[in-house]
Each structure stands twice: as structure tokens, then as C-alpha cells.
Amino acid sequence: MAARNLLVTGGAGFIGSNFVHHVVDNTDDHVTVLDKLTYAGNLASLDGLPSNRVRFVQGDIADAGLVDELFSEADAVVHYAAESHNDNSLHDPRPFLDTNIVGTYTLLEAARRHDRRLHHISTDEVYGDLELDDPARFTEATPYNPSSPYSSTKAASDLLVRAWVRSFGVRATISNCSNNYGPYQHVEKFIPRQITNVLRGIRPKLYGKGENVRDWIHADDHSSAVLRILDDGRIGETYLIGADGEKDNKAVIELILELMGLPADAYDHVTDRAGHDLRYAIDSSKLRAELGWKPQYGDFEAGLAATIDWYRKNEPWWAPSKNDVEAFYSSKGQ
Numbered sequence: 001m002a003a004r005n006l007l008v009t010g011g012a013g014f015i016g017s018n019f020v021h022h023v024v025d026n027t028d029d030h031v032t033v034l035d036k037l038t039y040a041g042n043l044a045s046l047d048g049l050p051s052n053r054v055r056f057v058q059g060d061i062a063d064a065g066l067v068d069e070l071f072s073e074a075d076a077v078v079h080y081a082a083e084s085h086n087d088n089s090l091h092d093p094r095p096f097l098d099t100n101i102v103g104t105y106t107l108l109e110a111a112r113r114h115d116r117r118l119h120h121i122s123t124d125e126v127y128g129d130l131e132l133d134d135p136a137r138f139t140e141a142t143p144y145n146p147s148s149p150y151s152s153t154k155a156a157s158d159l160l161v162r163a164w165v166r167s168f169g170v171r172a173t174i175s176n177c178s179n180n181y182g183p184y185q186h187v188e189k190f191i192p193r194q195i196t197n198v199l200r201g202i203r204p205k206l207y208g209k210g211e212n213v214r215d216w217i218h219a220d221d222h223s224s225a226v227l228r229i230l231d232d233g234r235i236g237e238t239y240l241i242g243a244d245g246e247k248d249n250k251a252v253i254e255l256i257l258e259l260m261g262l263p264a265d266a267y268d269h270v271t272d273r274a275g276h277d278l279r280y281a282i283d284s285s286k287l288r289a290e291l292g293w294k295p296q297y298g299d300f301e302a303g304l305a306a307t308i309d310w311y312r313k314n315e316p317w318w319a320p321s322k323n324d325v326e327a328f329y330s331s332k333g334q
């Protein structure tokens with residue numbers, strides 16, 4: 001395939017920056033990153049990438065003029081930018097509406113004007129949650145039933161994409177992925193919060209009883225799936241991305257403690273999240289059968305150990321955010 005100019009929104013965030021590294025390592029494509037650099041964006045996540053392959057533009061996806069200019073130069077667009085943290089959305093939902101809904105609308109209008117291929121990154125949380133003892137998993141046919149301000153704005157953005165495909169012929173696809181882990185994840189999120197707590201001598205914090213189940217996938221596996229869909233996904237289709245990585249939060253916190261050489265019970269139970277989704281689980285058969293994708297990081301313990309090692313070696317990357325994040329959580333009893 002000929003080298004493309006990809007526009008990647010949110011490419012200085014966790015999963016977006018992992019995708020930019022993946023594209024540079026696995027294709028000849030050139031990348032323009034459009035990122036507002038909110039508290040969650042970090043330019044250091046793009047350090048070491050070749051300047052003749054990756055260009056950075058600071059800006060807002062809701063800025064129609066800027067978006068128009070960047071779409072005119074791009075062959076295809078991969079849209080990661082979002083307000084992404086459930087706990088923040090319970091505290092202050094407004095930025096979630098502005099970025100996740102109005103921002104996505106702005107990109108769709110540009111895709112329509114310029115007839116550009118767009119891949120929209122979404123989440124399994126649009127489907128709500130499953131019971132702990134239910135063997136069911138989410139599929140592309142599961143009805144939308146989001147629980148939080150975050151997941152409801154992501155659901156709204158997915159529905160906008162579907163409407164722009166059907167009404168205006170926009171060439172878009174959607175993927176809904178489960179919980180990612182790996183390098184460059186903000187310390188507000190569960191796994192990096194606990195790792196950096198241990199590194200700082202703070203006890204890890206488990207919401208409620210820790211029975212909630214998340215379906216973990218390495219961010220690099222998410223990236224390879226997105227590239228497959230961008231290359232060969234059928235326009236208008238949704239693909240679920242998951243790696244059969246269901247674990248309850250208590251088991252994950254115990255494994256982090258064990259891998260970091262501490263007793264498995266050296267953590268605190270803290271106030272539960274309001275409306276806390278019980279269980280997510282992805283059936284990714286469609287993606288695997290149709291596009292031949294499969295995950296490479298099958299061993300969660302090995303992936304987690306490598307992630308712990310990354311945070312150990314990259315304290316300057318995460319240290320500037322750590323105190324503010326812990327002050328915010330502690331003001332909520334978490």
C-alpha cells in the first residue's frame with residue numbers, strides 16, 4: 001500500500017501516542033497529530049519519533065477552521081481525541097460534551113466536505129455493563145446503554161458517525177475497544193495509579209470491593225486492530241476490539257503488588273465510583289474472522305510486568321501529574 005498522510009487526533013494521549021509509534025514502526029505512512037494538550041496530553045509521549053514522519057499541531061478538534069485545513073492535507077483520519085476519564089466526567093461533565101460530541105461533529109463535517117476516510121475510536125462502555133455471573137459478552141449487535149457522562153458522550157459520538165455515514169455518505173468506520181494498558185497511560189487511570197502509588201510509597205486504592213471486571217488489552221494490540229480496520233474495514237461497519245483479558249480489579253491490584261515485591265493485601269479499600277459499571281467483556285469474533293486480526297500480547301502478567309518496568313524507568317514522564325491526581329482523589333475519599 002502506498003504511504004499515506006494520516007491525521008491522528010488525540011495523538012499525544014495514551015492510546016493515540018501508542019498508535020503513532022505503531023504506525024511509524026509498521027508502515028511508511030506520515031502522521032500529523034492534532035492534539036489540544038489538555039491535562040491528559042503529553043508531548044513527551046512522542047519523543048524519539050522521526051521529525052520527517054511525524055508532525056505535531058496543537059489545537060482543538062472543535063476548531064472548524066483548523067480542522068478544515070488539516071483535513072485538506074490528509075488522506076485518512078483516525079480520531080482518538082476525547083475526554084476519557086469516567087471519574088472526571090462525574091465531577092465536571094461539560095468538557096465531555098464539548099470534545100466528545102461537538103468535537104466529533106466538527107470532524108464529521110470536515111470529512112463530509114473533503115470526502116475523507118475517517119476511523120472513529122470508541123469504547124465498550126457504550127454498551128453499559130454485564131452481570132458478574134452472566135456468561136454473555138458484548139457484540140456489535142448489543143444495544144447501547146451507557147451509564148456515565150463519559151460513556152454517554154462516547155455513545156452520542158458513535159451515533160453521529162453512523163448518521164453521517166447513512167445521511168451524507170461519509171466513509172467512516174467505528175471500533176469499540178475494551179480497557180487498554182501499557183506505556184504512556186495517565187496516572188489517573190487504574191493500573192498506572194497503583195503502580196506509581198507503590199513507587200511513591202503510597203498504598204494502592206481499590207474502589208468498593210473490587211469485584212468489578214474489566215477486559216484488558218495491551219495498547220499495541222489496539223493499534224494493530226485499528227490499522228487493520230483502517231486498511232480493510234467495511235465502510236459503515238462497527239468492529240469490537242478485545243483480547244479475552246477479563247480480570248476483576250482485586251486480582252489486578254494483587255498482581256501489581258506481587259510483581260512489585262509487596263504483600264498482596266497491602267492496599268486500601270476506598271469509596272466506590274458512583275454508578276460503577278460491574279463488568280465489561282468483548283466478543284471480537286467479527287474483527288478476527290473478517291480481517292484476520294489477532295492480539296500479540298496474550299500474557300497479561302508479562303505485559304503488566306513490562307508496564308511496571310516502563311513506569312519505573314520513566315518517572316519524569318509521570319511525576320508532574322502525580323500530586324494533583326492524588327489530591328483530587330483524596331478530596332473524593334478515593
Ligand code: NAD
Nearest residue numbers: 010012013014015036037038040041060061081082084180
Ligand atoms: P487520553 O485521555 O489519554 O488522551 C486523550 C487525548 O485527547 C489527550 O492527548 C488530549 O490532550 C486530547 N484531547 C482532549 N480534548 C481534545 C480536543 N478538544 N481537541 C484535541 N485534542 C484533545 O485518552 P485515551 O485513554 O488515550 O483514549 C483515547 C481514545 O480511546 C478515546 O476516544 C477513548 O474514548 C478511547 N478508548 C479508550 C480506552 C482506554 O482504555 N483508555 C478504551 C477504549 C476506547
Ligand code: DAU
Nearest residue numbers: 084085086123124125178179188189190205206207212249
Ligand atoms: O472500557 C474502556 C474504558 O476503559 C475507556 O473507555 C475509558 O476511557 C478508560 O478510562 C477505561 O474506563 P474505566 O473506568 O474502566 O477505567 P479506570 O482505569 O478509570 O478504572 C478501571 C477499574 O478500576 C474501574 O472498575 C474502576 C477501578 N478503579 C479505578 C481507579 C482509578 C479502582 O478500583 N481504583 C482506582 O484508583
